Amino acid sequence: MSDDQIAEERIDRLAAFARSMTLAGDEDRAREAVRLANRIAERHRCGVPRRFERFTCDACDAYLIPGRNARVRLQEGSHVVVRCDCGATARYPYGE
Structure with missing residues (x-):
């Protein structure tokens, strides 16, 4: 296993x-887990999975669960708006 594969597996976990x-x-x-995953991705220059990236808050590093936090x-139009409890907002395109 290469270092990149190990890093990607650790990020998934x-x-x-x-x-x-x-x-x-x-x-x-x-x-803390979100911060550690982001540090591993930066160190190994590999990205985090899209689902993980879109359900973490850039401002407070919270893992976002719709309806809970x-x-x-x-x-x-054509975008999704995700607002964290801390007040940070992220917009993502969807559709065609």
């Missing part, structure tokens, strides 16, 4: 851990 910690209510441990809305 940290993403799953962050999700489970957020669901369990331990948001501080979830934030994030609000997700479809805005007229």
